[in-house]
Amino acid sequence: MSVAAGTVAEAKGGTTRREHILDAAEACFVRSGFHRATMQDIAREAAMSPANIYRYFASKEDVVLGLAERERERGAALVAEMERAGDRRGALMGIIERYFAQVTRGTAVLRLDIWSEATRNPGIAAMVDRSEEEARGWFVQTLARLATAPDCDPAALYAAINPLMKGIMVNRALLPDYDPAPAVAQLRAQLEAGLAGRLPALSRDEPAEAAISHPAMGGAR
Structure with a gap:
């Protein structure tokens, strides 16, 4: 219809x-x-x-930019709504639930299409970069405030969970029957371990993004 x-x-x-x-x-x-x-x-x-x-x-590019900006605004509004309740941990877990556990395949497909177009279109790339930077800033700040151990490194923790979050989105788009629950559970466990200062140490030559098994490459299914 x-x-x-x-x-x-x-x-x-x-x-x-x-x-x-x-x-x-x-x-x-x-x-x-x-x-x-x-x-x-x-x-x-x-x-x-x-x-x-x-x-x-x-143009069609303007439409894509409009969609990307609308998604960014909706995300910011959701964060603001949850933070008004005064529960940062609840806000964090609510974001995980909304954007990863409950993500629809249509939303994931659209996200991948925007990411793909960003590799060719500077205007869309700038919008994606802006959204990524805003998301990173919010996550790092929130993780810093929720840390329960002095050994927690919020920036390193975000670098570790970011590929897993993107992998959930990729699998949701590519696999019609994909169940994100196991990967979301892994994401939550990684968050809890990192906040408690138990994030596995990485070698200097190993980027944080490589430390997580990417679902799209055969990780969480």
Whole structure:
């Protein structure tokens, strides 16, 4: 069924027409991929004319940037909402649950498509870099405040768990029947060990990213 459901008015729930177009674009990109989906496909999915689409987005690249920015804003809003409760550990585990344990395949496919496009498109690469830096900053700060041992190295802990988090996303996108639960359990265990100062020491020649078995390369299944 079309995202538009027969209307070109603002989408239900008070979302703007721009949000409506982004919803349609997300459906098209998940179904066909970024390069195969066209602005005409997005217009058809949104039940709008291509001319109306171009009133809001000058190009398909702008649509992708809009999707990436929307995801970043939603993540920031979720973090802020959880932190207002005053429970940083709960906020951390809530982020893990929301973004990894409950991630849908469509969301994971879209994330991989954006990552892939970032290798070719400087504008999208800049947006991805910004999101990555913001995520790293929040995680390192949160881990520092939650550390229960002086030996905890928040930056090293984040470097260790980051490949596992990305691996969960990759597997969720590539494997239709993938169950992220075992990898999420490993992620939580790694977090608890790191916060308690029990993160395995790495040799100087071994980057932190190599210390975790990447799920996409045969790790957690």
